[in-house]
Amino acid sequence: MTDEAARTDPATATGYGEHPPRVGFFTDTSVCIGCKACEVACKEWNGVPDDGFDLLGMSFDNTGMLGANSWRHVTFVEQPARPEPRRAEAVDLGLPSFDLPGAGTGEEGRTDFRWLMSSDVCKHCTHAGCLDVCPTGALFRTEYGSVVVQPDICNGCGYCVSGCPYGVIDRREDDGRAWKCTLCYDRLRDGLEPACAKACPTDSIQFGPLDELRERAARRVDALHEAGVSEARLYGESPDDGVGGDGAFFLLLDEPEVYGLPPDPVVPTRDAPSMWKHAGLAASALAAAAVSVFLGRGSR
Amino acid sequence: MPEADFRSYYGRPVLKPPVWEWKIAAYLFTGGVSASSALLGAGADLTGRPALRRAGRLGALGALMASTYLLVVDLGRPERFHHMLRVAKPSSPMSVGTWILVAYGPGTGLAAVAELVPRAVRETLPARLLRRLARPAGLSSAAVAPAVASYTAVLLSQTAVPAWHEAHRQLPFVFTGSAAAAGAGLGLVCAPVSEAAPARRLAVAGAALESVAARLVEHRSGLAGEAYRTGKAHRLRKWSEYLTIGGALGALLPARRSRAAAVVSGLALLAGSALQRFGIFEAGVESTKDPKYVVVPQRQRKS
Known part of the structure; x- marks a missing residue:
């Protein structure tokens, strides 16, 4: 394998010799209808427990966030639509009008809005923070390039929670x-x-080899741009981002933070050399101080 | 500073708050006390200060045992604590820390046990052997101690928690300074004034390092510095600063004459160190709860 393959293919970098191609998800949120079939299918297949009947009172989203008991999470964003260029309006000549009370339908006062729906999931990062910091080896990289927890090994230290x-x-x-x-x-x-991909009725969640998904996603963005949806953009598909690219990436119709996603995530491990260097300096300072306090003459 | 303008998903957090509880904050403190007590104990051993030696060695073991307890009970599955020992993983500061503690424990334990041999059996062969081994054991423990005191800063910084990650250059110095002040504080409490000069000097040096580095954390962490300057984290760290500087002044002047003053100064230093650790812990937790600490700096980085 070339260095390039080792850099971008996590299974190769982990040391798998012969292995299947890296697979993942391309979630095209432009066709998501918010049906939550993915959430249900995931819970059913994986035996994920429910987390109580909890109405959050903010939208049709009552799952709230990904977590130990929600491995797919459908976000619902309700927002005013972008102002459309107005057609020329009739000129008001200032004549008195005689509208009957209640004759309006209410339509004229209505503002347009749009719903953004997106099924969020673990990103299965190329450089995975959770995997890097796990001290027991419970988290591991599979031959498919995904990141999986072994429940029989995990001792619940919680480091991965803060590493993600x-x-x-x-x-x-x-x-x-x-x-x-x-x-x-x-x-x-x-x-x-x-x-989740199997259950998705609109093919918003697409599963397959990552290379294929990236090509398909690029074509889809181009098609949307041509159709006038200029706000369509990919999130997490680039191998040059702070986590080396996601195994599960998205087509979004607004900024990532609107969907609760970080705009520019970085794997915490990236700064590890600098952290250890500063810790080494601080440790040396402590050692030097401990030696020197015994060298002074002083009153014993 | 004007309120940062940013967008989010109904104001909900992007990150998960740490699942660690107060026990991890307490461990940061006890680990530091143990490390600098081990250093003081070894130094006292080499320079003929038996009371300070005894305080250092016993303090190091006592604080290490407390640390071990806190670390194990904070696990989601405490009965599986030994799973930490099935791998050695340089990319995980917690794995590195596990092996640092494994290297640190035996010497610390042996040196402390040697202090506890009852007078009646002092001249038996095993007791004489133990006394012979105590010095190399204490020195091995002291050799690892600086790593024990500093790795915990990397443990916190190598996370996505904004306040901990952004402070990764300053945090190790806060931690070793805080450790030095706390261990010296224990020395002031336990050792007579005549032997405690090194503890007094270490208290001043540690308190100075901690106080300066703690201020830098607030002002060199970008937006995340706000998590240190506001709320409960700010209150804890303010009191930490008063107690640490007060304790250091006490160590500098009255503790040279009066044992009572030394005890008060030592307790102030210990309390100051503990509050510093809880304050830093709290700032990290807060910075995961407000999405602005994630979104605003990342957005600035992108544009």
């Missing part, structure tokens, strides 16, 4: 261990696609 720049993985309260999307590792090994 997307706020995906979390510890389950009554269980003590960390949980997240496995990209349906069990289904992949049987040649099946993940449950």
Whole structure:
């Protein structure tokens, strides 16, 4: 394998020799209808427990966020539409009008708005913060390039929770261990696609080899731009971003933060050399201080 | 500073708050106390200060045992704590820390046990062997101690938590300074004035390092500095500063004459160090709850 392949293919970098191509999700939010079939299919297949009947009172989203018990999360953003260029209006000549009270339908006072819906999921990063910081080896890189927790190894230290720049993985309260999307590792090994992609009725969630998905996504963005949807953009598809590219990337219709995604996530490990260097300097300072306080003459 | 303008998903956090509880903040403190006590104990051993040596060695072991307890009970599955020992992983500061503590523990334990041999059995062969081994054991413990005191800064910084990550250049100095002040404080409390001169000097040096680095954390962490300058984190760290500087002044002047003053100064230094650790912990937790600490700097970076 070339250096380039080792840099961009996490399974190769991990040391897998022969391995299947890296797979992932392309979630095209422009065709998401917010049906939450993905959330349900994920829970059903993976036996993920429910987390109570909790109405959040902000939108049709009552899941709120990804977590130990929600491995897919459909966001609902309700926002005023961009102001359309107005057609020329009739000129008001200032004549008295005689509208009857209640004759209006209310339509004229209505403002246009749009709904953005997006099914969020673990990004299965090329450089995964959760995987880097896990001290037990419970988190591992699969031959498909995905990142999976082994529940029989995890001791619930919680480091991965703070290591994730997307706020995906979390510890389950009554269980003590960390949980997240496995990209349906069990289904992949049987040649099946993940449950969420299988259940998605509009093909908003597309599963496949990452290279293919990236090409398909680029074509889709071009098509949307041609159709006048200038705000369409890809999120997480670039291998040059702070996490080396996501195994699960998105087509969004607004800034990522509007969907609760970080605009420019960076794997915390990237600054590790600088951190250890400063810790080394601080440790040396402590050692030097400890030696010198015993060298002074002083009153014993 | 004007309120930063940014967009978010209904104001909900982007990150998960740390699942760690007060026990991890407490461990940051006890780990620091143990490390600098081990250093003082070894130095006192080499320079013939038996009371300071005893305080240092026993303090190092006591604080290490407290640390171990805190680390194990904070796990989601405490009975699986030994899973930490199945890998050695340089990319994980927690794995590195595990092996630092493994290297640190035996020497610390042996040196402390040697202080506890009852008079009646002092001249038996095992007791004499133990006394012979105590010095190399204490020195091995002191050799690892600076790593024990500083790795915890990397443990916090190598996360996506904005306040901890952005302070990664200053945090190690806060931590070793705070450790030095706390261990010296324990020395002031436990050792007689006649032997405590090195502890007094270490208290002043540690308090100075901690106070300066703690101020830098507030002003060199960008927007994340706000998490240190506001709310509960700010109150904890303000009191930490008063107690640490007060304790250091006490160590500088009255503690040279009066044992009572030394005890008060030592307790102030210990409390100051503990509050510093809890304040830093709190700032990190707060910075994950407000999406502005994530969105605003990342947005600025992109444009």
